[in-house]
Amino acid sequence: MINVDLLLINPPFHTRNGSGSFFPLGLGYIISSVIDHGYTWNVVDCTKMIHSFYETELLNFEEEFFSELKKYSPVIIGIGPCITSQLRALKVISNCCRKAFPTIPTIAGGPLTLIEGQEWLFYDNLGFDYIIRGDGEFAIPDAIKAIKETGEIENSAMLSKRGCNILNEIDDIDTLLFPYRGLHNGDVFSTRRSTVNTLQNQAAMITSRGCPYSCNYCVSGNRMAKKKVRKRSANNIILEMEDLNNKCGINDVIFYDDCFFSNTKTAAADIKLFCDTLLEKELHR
Numbered sequence: 358m359i360n361v362d363l364l365l366i367n368p369p370f371h372t373r374n375g376s377g378s379f380f381p382l383g384l385g386y387i388i389s390s391v392i393d394h395g396y397t398w399n400v401v402d403c404t405k406m407i408h409s410f411y412e413t414e415l416l417n418f419e420e421e422f423f424s425e426l427k428k429y430s431p432v433i434i435g436i437g438p439c440i441t442s443q444l445r446a447l448k449v450i451s452n453c454c455r456k457a458f459p460t461i462p463t464i465a466g467g468p469l470t471l472i473e474g475q476e477w478l479f480y481d482n483l484g485f486d487y488i489i490r491g492d493g494e495f496a497i498p499d500a501i502k503a504i505k506e507t508g509e510i511e512n513s514a515m516l517s518k519r520g521c522n523i524l525n526e527i528d529d530i531d532t533l534l535f536p537y538r539g540l541h542n543g544d545v546f547s548t549r550r551s552t553v554n555t556l557q558n559q560a561a562m563i564t565s566r567g568c569p570y571s572c573n574y575c576v577s578g579n580r581m582a583k584k585k586v587r588k589r590s591a592n593n594i595i596l597e598m599e600d601l602n603n604k605c606g607i608n609d610v611i612f613y614d615d616c617f618f619s620n621t622k623t624a625a626a627d628i629k630l631f632c633d634t635l636l637e638k639e640l641h642r
């Protein structure tokens with residue numbers, strides 16, 4: 358039996374034809390923070406177990422996932438990043454967690470938790486105990502601390518539960534540790550893009566949180582949960598690029614921001630500052 362403070366479950370998804378997958382940056386950020394707080398963690402990566410949501414695959418998934426879960430003895434279970442398209446698999450995950458660990462708190466997180474009025478989905482439909490809305494880096498260690506130091510997860514002030522919605526937003530995202538990338542084995546650094554006939558490893562990065570616009574259909578905009586837009590400084594972004602280059606030999610980065618330069622009034626100056634800093638560091642080799 359493996360004892361862990363945090364057991365993370367990365368939900369699977371129905372992959373598109375030819376679509377790749379990489380370990381979610383959100384979980385990478387949470388793992389870095391959990392390590393920094395001195396807690397232990399592990400991940401059950403369900404994207405490795407199933408690639409479609411056909412009934413037969415879901416049944417096989419249930420069996421494999423349940424036997425994997427039974428290897429662990431966690432303090433809390435974190436499920437996510439949850440998004441709408443994973444609902445069928447999330448149902449299987451929640452049933453298995455309940456069966457394997459009837460008394461261990463289950464906490465879901467990810468973009469889906471930010472859609473107003475959908476909380477019933479987590480509590481009534483999926484049967485999770487808590488959700489973390491917004492940033493998970495401080496909220497997860499806080500929940501672990503509450504249980505380990507007081508014996509009561511309810512002493513954590515950052516968890517949302519039935520009838521109580523809390524939004525966690527870290528103002529200065531430059532202060533966050535870079536995402537843990539120790540689980541990014543080959544499949545994460547996508548080899549889909551190639552240059553001069555050689556496959557090139559690629560890493561994903563995110564340099565902002567939120568989007569200033571309010572499209573009705575989108576969870577990233579500020580209409581949802583009145584989120585603030587937060588951006589990393591050019592220096593901080595380029596520091597991570599240098600880190601990826603030095604430690605992993607990466608020279609191809611894909612930015613997954615909703616809006617990389619979103620402020621139309623300052624965009625020209627922001628782009629110039631970013632490019633100048635990049636050129637100064639000679640990362641363009």
Ligand code: B12
Nearest residue numbers: 370381382383435436437438440441466467468492493577
């Ligand atoms: C990169 C990305 C992808 C990549 C890779 C996904 C991956 N494995 O990481 C690819 C291209 C494969 C992809 C595919 C799809 N994506 Co996508 N994707 C994104 C994108 C642009 C960035 C994700 C990211 O890295 N964010 C940065 C991290 C730091 O933020 P985060 O993930 O939210 O994590 C933080 C918190 O949410 C929380 N948290 C996250 N996980 C957990 C877990 C726990 C336990 C806890 C407590 C907290 C927690 O803490 C984290 C740190 O603060 C987002 C938009 C966005 N801005 O987030 C869309 C987004 C997640 N995708 C979306 C969609 C719809 C899809 C697709 C369904 C598209 C399609 N039609 O095929 C597919 C399905 C994939 C799937 N997993 O099911 C939607 C989901 C909306 C929704 N209603 O749920 C989003 C939000 C875009 C949007 N604005 O609409 N996607």
Ligand code: SF4
Nearest residue numbers: 568570572575578615
């Ligand atoms: S991320 Fe794109 S679609 Fe979503 S609110 Fe912003 S501009 Fe609209």
